[in-house]
Amino acid sequence: MSGKIYNSQEYIRKLDRLLKKLPPDERNDAVRYYAEYLADAGPEREAEAISGLGSPAQVASxxxxxxAMRQLEEGKPRMRTGISAVWLAVLGVFALPIALPLAIAGFAVVFSVLVSVFAVLFSLIVSMASLFLSGIVTAVCGFAVLPQSFATGLFYIGGGLACTAIGFLLGILFWQLLRVTLKGVARLFNKIRYRKINKTAAKNAATIMPGYGVSGSPGNQVNPANPGSPVNSGGFSTQNPINDNDMERKEADDHE
Amino acid sequence: MIFQVGATLLDACVLSVLRTNDTYGYELTQMLRDTLEVSESTLYPVLRRLQKEDCLSTYDQPWQGRNRRYYTITDKGRRAVEYYRTAWGEYKTRVDRLIVGGESVERQNI
Known part of the structure; x- marks a missing residue:
């Protein structure tokens, strides 16, 4: 169905690669079965057998x-997460005497950093404002002194105006700095938040994933040999085109 | 064949073939394909599952310089076959009654 024509060796190698996420025992068994299948078909019926099997992606799917169905029935993954959750809770309780002071210390550190940052900002504002204002005051004083001593007056006026100018320039610089900093902080927080959202989305997808690709046969049939456990078969899923697309996409991901 | 083959019917067919003699994957596939319209890659998952459920087991036998894996039925598999045979008999009679029986009723009305 996919355009490529394989020989037996290529076919098996490709299948092996596509199954690399399976437990080794499942993977080896499947690869061995298909290698033997093609060997039993013999060289003269090899091409026919390969086209009959469908693409490696279909077979792998x-x-x-x-x-995945079998694993789900055995309840292995669910059991494992259940146990780990319990252990995590126990661990949390035991860790509390250490974790709590640590958390407080961490909080204190973050708080002190914030306070010091604000203190620096505040001092910058104050010094800028004082430079600006004292410059004006000095200039005014200079005018007042002017009739008594022309040189002293000029000196005060000049110094005052220079102070005001420096304060003003610093103010502009500071304002730009503040804007850039605030923007950066906002972007950082956004990034963290989005990453968190993406992570939860990925997690949700992963819990749904194991059942993918199972199609066709009715879900619950009582198996006489093993009553109580539903019999499921992914056997017909190879004929499902949607499933096949899914596999092709996965395969593409694997090559990244 | 226009009727779809479900998982249970496939299980029953595989175990019934193995009831009379052991065989290997390729041959088993060809035997089933003589009767049922199943794709050639349908059988592996079925065999794997039946093996996991202890309905069949495997053994290797050398053949032309390599090992061939043969499938053989277990006691549990034999019990399953017995169950399938009765279930199939009942099912067949009931479907016959619907399809063939319905036809004869129609004929009588005409």
Whole structure:
């Protein structure tokens, strides 16, 4: 169905690569089965057998879907997460005497950093403002002194105006600095928040994933050999085109 | 064949073939394909599952310089086959009654 024509060796190698996420025992068994299948077909019927099997991606999708179903039935993943959650809670309780002071210390550090940053900002504002204002005051004083001593007056006026100018320039510089800093902080927080959202989305997707690609046969049939456990088969999923697309996409991801 | 083959029917067919003699993947596939319209890659997941459920087991036998994996039915598999045979008998009779029986009723009305 996919355009490529494989020989047996290429076919098996490709299948092996596509199954690399399966447990080694499942993967080896499947690869061995198909290698043997093609060997038993013999050289003269090799091409026919390969086209009959469908693309390696289709075959791999069927195997993976079946393995995922079986794992789900055995309840392995659910058990494991359940236990780990309990352990995490126990660990949390035991860690409390250490974790709590640590948390307080961490909070204190963050708080002190914030306070010092604000203190620096505040002192900058104050010094800028004082430079500006004292410059004006000095200039005014200079005018007042002018009739008594022309040189002293000029000196005060000049000095005062220079102070005001420097204060004004610093103010502009500071304002630009503040804007850039605030923008940067806002962007940082946004990034953290988005990453968190993406992570939860990925997690949700992962919990849904194991069931993908199972199609066709009715869900719950009682198996006489093992009553109580539903029998499921991914056997027909290889005929499902949607499933196939899914696999192609996965495969592309693998090559990244 | 226009009727779709479900997972249970496939299980029943595979185990029934193995009830009479052990065989290997390729041959089993060809035997089933003589009767049922299943794709050639359908069988592996079925065999794997039946193996995991202890309905069949495997053994290797040398053949032409390599090992060939043969599938053989277990006791549990035999019990399953017995169950499938009765279930199939009942199912067949009921479907016959619907399809073939319905036809004869129609004929009588005409």
């Amino acid at each position: 069927g195997i993976k879907a079946d393995a």
